[in-house]
Amino acid sequence: MNTPRNRVVVMAILASALGFLMTPTSGHPLMGRIVAQDQPIPLIINEVLARVPIDDPETEQIEGDANGDGLRQANLDEFVELINVGTEPLDVSGFQVDDAGSAGSFFFPAGTVIPPGEAAVIFGGGDLDLSPLEFGNVRALGLLFVAGGARGLALNNSGDSVIVRDPMGREVVRFDYDAQNPVPQPVFQSFNRNPDLVGPFDNHSQIMGADQTLFSPGTRVDGRAFRRFIGDLVPDQGPLSGGNQVMIEGAGFGREIDSVTIGGRPATSIERVDSLQLIVTVPPGDMAGAVDVIITDQFGEIVARQAYTYQSSAQAGTP
Numbered sequence: 001m002n003t004p005r006n007r008v009v010v011m012a013i014l015a016s017a018l019g020f021l022m023t024p025t026s027g028h029p030l031m032g033r034i035v036a037q038d039q040p041i042p043l044i045i046n047e048v049l050a051r052v053p054i055d056d057p058e059t060e061q062i063e064g065d066a067n068g069d070g071l072r073q074a075n076l077d078e079f080v081e082l083i084n085v086g087t088e089p090l091d092v093s094g095f096q097v098d099d100a101g102s103a104g105s106f107f108f109p110a111g112t113v114i115p116p117g118e119a120a121v122i123f124g125g126g127d128l129d130l131s132p133l134e135f136g137n138v139r140a141l142g143l144l145f146v147a148g149g150a151r152g153l154a155l156n157n158s159g160d161s162v163i164v165r166d167p168m169g170r171e172v173v174r175f176d177y178d179a180q181n182p183v184p185q186p187v188f189q190s191f192n193r194n195p196d197l198v199g200p201f202d203n204h205s206q207i208m209g210a211d212q213t214l215f216s217p218g219t220r221v222d223g224r225a226f227r228r229f230i231g232d233l234v235p236d237q238g239p240l241s242g243g244n245q246v247m248i249e250g251a252g253f254g255r256e257i258d259s260v261t262i263g264g265r266p267a268t269s270i271e272r273v274d275s276l277q278l279i280v281t282v283p284p285g286d287m288a289g290a291v292d293v294i295i296t297d298q299f300g301e302i303v304a305r306q307a308y309t310y311q312s313s314a315q316a317g318t319p
Contacts, residue, residue, distance in 0.1 A: 004159055023068055034074070040153070040307070042087075043090060044197070045080065045174075048080055048175055048201075049213070050156070050177065051188035052064040052073075052078060052216075053189060054188060064076060064077050066079055067126040067128060067133075067217075068130075069127045069128065070130060076126040077124065077256060078152055084122075084218070087116050089113045089115050089118055090113065091121070092108045092113070092114060093111060093167055094110070094165060095172070097164055099153060100162045101154070105147050108120075108145070115227075119137075120143040121138050121144055121217045122145045122147070122153065124146070125152045127186055134220040137218070137251050137252060138218035138301055139274075139275075141276070157188075160176075160181075164177040175201070182202070183199065183202055185203055190214065204216065209222035231250040233246050233247075233293065233304075237284055238309075242285060246279070248260070248278040248280060249276065252299075253276070255276065255297075257297050258297060259296070260278065261294050262282055263291030265283040265285070267281055267283055269281040288310050291310065292304065293307040
């Protein structure tokens with residue numbers, strides 16, 4: 001099946017075989033740049049958790065458990081969130097993420113491709129198989145990583161640098177912080193761009209939409225995936241009587257699916273596979289023709305106009 005995940009893998013193979021990085025047709029004000037070749041790389045650092053929040057034993061929540069594995073571990077819950085701000089898939093095979101004093105803290109494995117507008121997240125460590133978190137589209141896309149080792153990403157609370165380098169060791173993009181910059185942190189939390197993707201760094205809890213949360217690995221500050229859309233419906237047509245199953249492919253489908261409507265009528269069954277796929281049973285239609293598909297989840301609506309076609313009896317080949 002030609003799923004978004006499969007298409008990413010194909011892009012990775014092509015990019016690796018051709019030996020180049022896919023770059024955007026238009027620029028982004030914050031994209032990295034390889035100084036030696038002045039070649040734009042559509043990659044930004046959007047969020048960094050260097051100072052992991054202290055756990056409050058008086059609450060049931062584990063405040064610093066950013067990776068969701070059930071433990072607050074200062075080195076292992078640190079993370080870096082990178083975004084492909086280009087318009088094409090970006091092959092980051094062999095790219096490395098370091099702090100100022102530890103070259104090669106993490107290397108992206110061969111075949112790692114970040115789709116346009118999507119995130120990759122690198123945690124210091126932890127057992128992510130124990131984590132129920134999806135991190136937006138990151139887990140489903142296979143873009144969730146751990147640096148590993150006892151030191152993880154080795155980001156210092158007092159101040160440090162996050163440096164992303166290309167496979168040749170050239171600096172692509174970096175983020176520097178200390179006790180006062182980019183902003184003071186009276187409470188341990190992540191630095192996040194305000195607004196996401198385009199703004200300067202700010203304390204996560206102070207950004208509009210964050211609702212005082214301290215970090216949001218893999219998502220916007222309000223918990224939404226960076227991309228939310230309906231792509232393909234497989235199949236994208238069926239009988240007017242409904243009753244057939246359709247796979248909806250796209251991105252950003254929330255965990256709490258309130259409804260899926262096709263032509264204004266609710267699907268009679270909904271199975272959420274992950275943030276990229278739903279399987280629904282099509283309701284009966286009012287008349288033959290193309291109709292809208294709308295997914296409603298905890299974040300709102302995702303709309304695809306004229307995305308599914310009800311066939312007349314003659315078109316469907318029925319008597």
